Every structure is written in C-alpha cells, then in structure tokens.
Amino acid sequence: MKVVSRIGCSSLSGNGLCLGANEDHPLRTIKEVIFMAFRIGTASADITPSLSTNPYMAGYGSTDGGREATSSSPFEPLYARAILIWEDASPHIIISLDVLALPRSMHQRIRDRILGLAGWSSSDILIQATHTHNGPALIDTLHPFMAYGLADLGLVRSYSADLEDTIVNLAQEALDADETSVTFDYKVSTQNFSANRVGLPYTETAVPILVARRGNGTPAAVIFSYGCHPISAGLRTLFDGDFAAGACNYIENRNPDCFAMFIQGPAGDQDPGGVRSWELRDQHGDALGATVNSNMQSAGRALSGPLVTRYQEVQLPLDITPTAANLAAVRAAYVARLGNPNGQPQWYQRHAQVMIGRIDSNSFETAVPSPFQVWKFNGSPQLKIAMVGGELVSGYAAYFRNRNGGTNGIIVGGYANESCCYIPSNEFFPPSMPLGSYEGGWEPDFPGIAGGSMTVYGHLAHFKAGTNGVETTLINAMNSLLA
Secondary structure, eight states: OOEEEOSSOOOOOOSSOEEOGGGSOTTOOHHHHHTOOEEEEEEEEEOOOOTTTOOEEESSOOSTTOEEOSOSSOSSOOEEEEEEEEETTEEEEEEEESSSOOOHHHHHHHHHHHHTTSSOOGGGEEEEEOOOTBEEOOSSSSOHHHHHOOOOOHHHHHHHHHHHHHHHHHHHHHHHSOOEEEEEEEEEEEOOOEEETTOOSOOOOEEEEEEEEOTTSOEEEEEEEEOSOSOSSOSOSSOBOHHHHHHHHHHHHHOTTOEEEEEEOSOTTEEEOSOOSHHHHHHHHHHHHHHHHHHTTSOOEEEEEEEEEEEEEEEEEBOOOOOHHHHHHHHHHHHHHHTOTTOOOHHHHHHHHHHHHHHHHTOOOSEEEEEEEEEEEEESSOEEEEEESSEEOHHHHHHHHHHTTGGGTEEEEOSBSOOOSEEOOGGGSTTTSTTOBTTTTBOSSSTTSOOTHHHHHTOSSOBOOSTTSHHHHHHHHHHHHHO
8 A cells, every 4th residue: 555645745511522732722812813824735545455455345234255356456446545734833634535434443543643643632633434335344344244244354454454554654644745835715515416315304415615725726635525325336346436536536637736535424324316337426426526626616715723623532322221131131132133034134143143242241332432523613604524433314414504504614424533333313213213224223123132234333232212312412412512
C-alpha cells in the first residue's frame, strides 16, 4: 500500500467530554479570529488488496466461505484519503477509507498511533468509512465468521494489520506535506437518487460541499457528503468504491489541482434507486460528482476559525436483562435458531452458535460503544459537523438539522471512526414496525434476541427502545456535544 502526497502543498447531558486543543485559547481577540488563516496538506494511498493478500470481500452476508474477488485488478482502485487542516500551529485531520466499516479494535489502535504523531487531541482526528459493499473483509466488523462463514482468517488479519500501518503512514504523510494557504467556504446542493428503503418520511437529498480555496479562488480541496448506501453497483466480484469513488474521480479529472473527499451521510436506511449494475454506479457517481463540481466553481458562505472539536465515546444500551433466568431463556432461543426453523440465511445459525458460546462464558456486552464527534467552524451561521460511529438512520439527521439551522448549519453523518452496527431510532421497533426490522436488529420469530443486522454485526441483542433507550441516549449525548 503506497502512500502518495497529493496536491498542492501536500435530552442534554454527556460525560467524558474530550475537547480539541483549539478550545484552550479563550483569550483570542475578535480580530485574531476574523483573520485566522487555514492551511491544508493532503495525501492518499491505494489500499486495494490483491488476490494473494486478501481476496475476501465485505458487505453482504454469505454462505460458508464468503465472497471472493475474481481479479487483482479492481473496477477502480480503493483509496485512503487524508486532508490535514492546519489552524495556526494546530493540526486537524480527516481520513476517508474505501472500506465497508472500520472495526473497533483497528480504530482504537490507529487512533492511539496517530495521536502520537503530533500535538493534537483525539477530537482533532476524524476517520470515516465510505461504506462501499465491494471492499475488503476486515477483522471483527462485519464479523468474518458470523457474516461470511470465514474460518481461516490469516489473510484477513494480515491485510488488516497492513491497512493499519498504511493509515498511520498516511496521517504522517499529510502532516509532512507541503502546505497550501486556504480559506473555507460552504454551500449545500441536492441530489435525488437516494430513497428511504423502509418507507419512512425521510429521504436524503442534501449534498453539503465544503471547499478549501486558494487565494486566487481556485479549489485546493473539496469535502462533500450525501446520505446513501453505496451499493449502486450491487454485489460484484471486483473491488470498487462505488458511486462515492466515482464522484471523487469525476471531480479530480476535471480539476487536476483539487483533492476530493467523500464523507458518508446518514445512510442507514437510504438506498439508491435503479437496477444495480456497473452502469448505475457510474451514473450515480457522475451525477454526484457533477453536482459538486458545478457548485464548487463559485464560493459559498465564508467560514473561519477557531475550529472547535469534540469527541466522546457513548454507550448505547442493548435490550439485555442479565439475570440467570433471562439468560437461560435467551440461550434457549438461540439453540432453537440453530435448527433454522424459519429458513433464515446461514449467518443466523453462525451467529446463534457464537452467542451461545458468549452466554456460556459470560463474555457478552450490555451496551455498544460508539464514538461521537463534532467539529465547529465559525461563520454566519456557524457550521457544525456531527458524526456518529455506526450506520446512522436518516431520522436522526432530520432531528439535528431541525435544531441546528437545517443543512446550511449542520452536516450529519455516520460510519465515523468505527462502525459498531446500525443505529436505529424508536421508529424501527414496535409499535411502528411490529413485524421486525433489519435496521432495528430484531425478528418476529424471537423478538427478544438479536436478528437482522445485529446477526452480522455480532451482538447478543437488539438495542433498547423507548425511554432511556438508544434514541434518547444518542440525542442527549449529541445535543450536549453540539451545544
């Protein structure tokens, strides 16, 4: 995995808050804030595996043995991309990865190592997966055995370790890159190929566009977002970053001195319309790229420093009563599922097998940790970027936009730092959805245990709904960070 320097100049309480270093300067004058300069450095790395390094693909549950790529030549290469934002002597970094999800164990190791590279806070480091479904399988998430039936994980482990090194080296490359003085501006456009796949009244149309612009007005870098599962190509046997990668290529091909980065939005319940194909992938990539390319040619509203950053790990509660009697009932339900009485896919039985072992060894969790992160640019109005670890459903974006000035005031996204599972709202549980929910992680056959997406993410139960459940916990924690 070669790292290449790129362009230029290379509810309301929360605990355990970690503030960015730039919140430590309360005595800055108004004049200093207004004329504060930003600089950027960029880097990218090809992270496409070969058949000999890791042929296994992530994104869709499979029968035993998983899905394998058929060629070391991808449809288009997978990339890790980094934009390093310097504010005076304070660095902040965004890293985007063409992978399905970054597992917790990898994220924690990568974060610790990047922290040691510079004098920054954890809140200054934002890592996100684009969530392509034709990327490489990684350790832990999706769980290689439960989701894909992979027993020999040698190649998956070695590739994952290599990817960790590549991401850390990428951050160092961005820190060392030549710096371009820039201003930031922001505008919002629209796209319409996403649809709410479960019929809820939230459809993602917003395309936030954040441009780092040189003194002569030309774009040095653009960060853009859209809330949609990147599955336009469908289930394939070639590695590819789907429409997100296509949009970045579209922009960079037309602006050779501009670095493009896609940040995934609240895509948990959003799918692209149309019949899955490589042609649809290109169509959606070109459409999104053209929207961003057209809008970034003229400046949006100006943003300034100080850039305030916050990071907090939030425990999202699972619906588990850890008494001996209840655990015995849960275990019995998983034993029944082993017999596959309802003809469910193989990953349900593999999941049941692992869950029985966790109950027997008392090694299960009662909550799921999720990193929450907020960045705030000054402006009129202020621009907030709110990111959640996991597959955030779009109803949360509607809620936070309503409280923070709409799409002009806030960018909302998921899949940040580590992807723990889907993050559903109360709408994915009874009485709103009485027949089960993939995103909600439960099935009507055994509603008291994990089902749907929780079987491939490898949790014992679905989230707790209602008062003091996942929705209340998420809203209270994020509102506290945004305040």
